Amino acid sequence: MSATAKRQPERYPVIVVGGGGTGGAILHDLTLRGIEAVLVERGELTSGTTGRHHGQLHSGARYAFNDPESAVECVEENEILRRIARPALELNDGLFVALSEAEEAFSEPFLERCRACGIPTRLVDGKTALALEPKLNPRVRLAIQVPDGTIDAWRLPMMFFATARTNGADVRTFTEAIGLESAAGRVTGVQVLDRRTDRQYTIQGDLVVNAAGPWAGQVAGMAGATVPIQPTPGVMVAVRGRLANMVINRLSPPGDADIIVPQRNLSVVGTTSWFVDTPEEALVCPEGxxxxxxxxxxxxxxxxxxxPVRAAWVAARPLIGGKNGEGGRAMSRAFRCYDHQAEDGVDGLVSVAGGKATTLRGMAETVVDLVCTKLGLEAPCRTRETVLLPHKAFFSKG
Ligand SMILES: Cc1cc2nc3c(=O)[nH]c(=O)nc-3n(C[C@H](O)[C@H](O)[C@H](O)COP(=O)(O)OP(=O)(O)OC[C@H]3O[C@@H](n4cnc5c(N)ncnc54)[C@H](O)[C@@H]3O)c2cc1C
Incomplete structure (x- = not known):
């Protein structure tokens, strides 16, 4: 008898929708707090934005000037990930490089804002920058070293899934949430479609957590609730060869193609930023x-x-808010957690949106704190100090 057939009707305290990094971190946090949970993902794990991001472990410096809330989240989570997920990271640091007089002048307010956000910095002259990274433009005037790094975009979330699954969480891939069941203004379960067998069934739950990234608005909409997601894609291009060892950033407010991330023997340059109405529109790389x-x-x-160009791809950022700012550069990268009972009068549903791959653990902590409050549980978060299992452990459990 299959595990699914054993539970009739199936019931879990918490059902998580979305198997990206955010869903994985939430599942891990729930499991560590002793809350039984199932996660449904309509494709493979990390098949949404998570498997296609730029791979920068943010120190927060990129956001220190325009988006200090996100900058502080990044520097705090960067430190935690170094402790709990070391094998998924390359601790190679980052350099913000000034190539013009205006960029050199930007160094002062930039350093000031980094200090205010608690981001460590080291100012070096152009000669030292070239000694650190010989392939930099020889016109480099100065550079600022920060604790950026490289993330393995797949291994990091898989370490969360591996640990959650080993601790008893139920992970179902190719299982799509096609509806939310409600009774008396309360979400009571998720109708799912098993895309391998075409079977439809319902999983009942005390609480549904919507971690569907750029699709979070669509999932909340199944219960008549709202998440103001603005899908904001960006293009990344990988070229052969490791042209720098550190993450190279332009010392200026965020713009197009101002980051180069070394990933193994590739260099990934990105990104652009524009608005779309649905995440599906972000599958095509616009001309030019x-x-x-x-x-x-x-x-x-x-x-x-x-x-030589090795690959190019697009992914949609799950940003929050309306179409303000040039192509989304002005929109915050901070995250928000929504209790739809308070927001829309729909109980039993919580959503999370925004954030970065770097801040996935912190997002999960906020969401699961809310879950505990709603379920009337007192269980402290333990993810800050729990070292994650290697990603391979996910595949060693049948
Ligand atoms: C161009 C770009 C570059 C970026 N670079 C970086 C970077 O360098 N560093 C960094 O820290 N962050 C970066 N980010 C941000 C980061 O990628 C995202 O914040 C993060 O991956 C979001 O993860 P998520 O789990 O919330 O969403 P997703 O990974 O999109 O996960 C949502 C999941 O929900 C599933 N889903 C949707 N609907 C349903 C349904 N009905 N039923 C079941 N499952 C469903 C989807 O299939 C998907 O797998 C970048 C983002 C973009 C777009």
Missing amino acids: HIERMIEKGSEMIPALTAA
Whole structure:
């Protein structure tokens, strides 16, 4: 008899919708607090935005100027991930490089804002920057070293899934939430479609956590609730060869192609930013974006122009808010957690949106604190100090 057939009707205290990094971190946190949970993901784990991001472990410096809330979240979570998820990270640091007089002048307010957010910095002159990264544009005037790094976009979330599953969580892939069941103004379960067998069934729950990333608005909409998601895609281009060892950022307010992240023997340049109405529209790379990545990125590392392109891809940021700011650059990267009882009069449903791959653990802590309050449980978060299992452990449990 299958595990599914044993439980009739199936009932879990918590059902998580969405198997990206955020859903994985939530499942891990729930499990550590002793809350039985199931996660449904309509595709493979990490098949949404999580498996296709840029791979920068943010120190927060990129957001220190325009988005200090997100910057503080990043620097705090960066430190925690170093302790609990070391094998998924490369601790190679980052350099913000100034190539013009205006960028050199930007260094002062930038350092000031980093200090205010608690982000460690080290100012180096152009000669030292070139000694650290010989392929930088020789015009580099100065650079600021920060604790950025490289994330393995797949291994990091899989470490959360591996630990959660080993601790008893139920993870169901190719299982799509197609409806939310309600009774008396309260969500009572999730109708799912098993995409392998075409079977539809219902999982009942005390609480549903919507962690569907750029699709969070669609999932909340199944219960008549709202999450103001603005899907905001960006293009990334990987070229062959490791052109720098550190993460190279432009010392200016965020713009196109201003980050180059080394990933194994590749260099990934990104990104652009524009608005779409649905995340599905973010599957196509708009004309001219790849060329723009190479052209702008090569201002920081001229060798980029001659490097063979290995791949290019697009992913949609699950940002919160309306279409304000140029292509989404002005929108905060901070996250929000929604209790739909308070927001829309729909009980039994909680959503989380926004944030970064770097802040997935912190997002989960906030969500699960709310889950505990709603379920009347007192169970402290233990994810800050719990070292995660290796990603391979996910596959060793049948
Ligand atoms: C261009 C770009 C570059 C980025 N670079 C970085 C970076 O360098 N560093 C960083 O820290 N962050 C970066 N980010 C941000 C980061 O990728 C996201 O914040 C993070 O991956 C979001 O994860 P998530 O789990 O919330 O969403 P997702 O990974 O999208 O997960 C949501 C999941 O829900 C599933 N789902 C949707 N609807 C249903 C349904 N009805 N039933 C079941 N499952 C469903 C989807 O299939 C998906 O797997 C970048 C984002 C973009 C777009």
